[in-house]
Amino acid sequence: MRTNRAALAVIGGSKAYDLLRDNGFGKEEKKEIVKTPYGPAASARLFHGDGYHYWFMSRHGEKGYDTAAAYVNYRANIWALKKLGVERIVSWSGPGAVNPAIAPGDFAVPHDAIDMTRNRASNFFEGTGLGFIRMSEPFCPEIRAAAIAGIAATGAGARDRGVYLCTEGPRLETAAEIKMFGQWGADLVGMTLLPEAFLARQMEMCYAAVCYCTNYAEGVVARDFREGELFEGMLSAAEKEKVEDAVFRFPHVIAETLHRLSRRERGCKCGVAMERYRREGRAGDLLQLAKSCAKKS
Numbered sequence: 001m002r003t004n005r006a007a008l009a010v011i012g013g014s015k016a017y018d019l020l021r022d023n024g025f026g027k028e029e030k031k032e033i034v035k036t037p038y039g040p041a042a043s044a045r046l047f048h049g050d051g052y053h054y055w056f057m058s059r060h061g062e063k064g065y066d067t068a069a070a071y072v073n074y075r076a077n078i079w080a081l082k083k084l085g086v087e088r089i090v091s092w093s094g095p096g097a098v099n100p101a102i103a104p105g106d107f108a109v110p111h112d113a114i115d116m117t118r119n120r121a122s123n124f125f126e127g128t129g130l131g132f133i134r135m136s137e138p139f140c141p142e143i144r145a146a147a148i149a150g151i152a153a154t155g156a157g158a159r160d161r162g163v164y165l166c167t168e169g170p171r172l173e174t175a176a177e178i179k180m181f182g183q184w185g186a187d188l189v190g191m192t193l194l195p196e197a198f199l200a201r202q203m204e205m206c207y208a209a210v211c212y213c214t215n216y217a218e219g220v221v222a223r224d225f226r227e228g229e230l231f232e233g234m235l236s237a238a239e240k241e242k243v244e245d246a247v248f249r250f251p252h253v254i255a256e257t258l259h260r261l262s263r264r265e266r267g268c269k270c271g272v273a274m275e276r277y278r279r280e281g282r283a284g285d286l287l288q289l290a291k292s293c294a295k296k297s
């Protein structure tokens, strides 16, 4: 499939935006706030990297953690990126470790997911019967490969597989929940990647995540409750330093990943997720279809 190699986007946190802007990894050219059928999307900023462009979107707001994961307007953000012509999304996220072999500050590129969210709009095509999409690879294998190579190019290591479990939040998980998630095969637990990844697939966009582990999940290691601290004592001072190091690698990891993607045409199956419906004449312009579904609901 021929594709526009410039059609790249990064979804990250507010700190991620500051790091991109302040570290000379690309030049910001303009800002767009796309109106969508779901309300305004998070602002998208166009950056010019080394031979490519990409859109950057702050998932939780640009000034800090303004919007908790449960209240992110995932449909608006994905619809907006599709409208801007994006075909491939690299997501940046900091989950906790359910698997004790993953330490705070470690990178992982998950290959599979478990959805334990409860109250999030997760379908663009309500009322149509569309959306019966195979999930053999919920994260794009091409972006995953580029991200794994991109992380390695910065001198860091990355687990090249992992099961990401998404909870509703905003509270953190109980020790009993984490124990159960571990028995299910989850390696990482977070609140942000779903339904974002599923919505991107509905829009036939590639999506994969670079995860940096922010802490051991509850009960994975014994930790006293310390009031007034981040995660109330779940993170030691030495671990915090490692996490900060991973965060500061963000612009470099993203630049290495996007550089690889920009030199490669899309050859995965993400772009034909709705092909069956297209052949039946039921899925033409996906943005328009989603818009008409939103009007009816």
Ligand SMILES: [Zn+2]
Residues within 6 Å of the ligand: 140, 141, 142, 143, 205, 206, 207, 268, 269, 270, 271
């Ligand atoms: Zn793909």
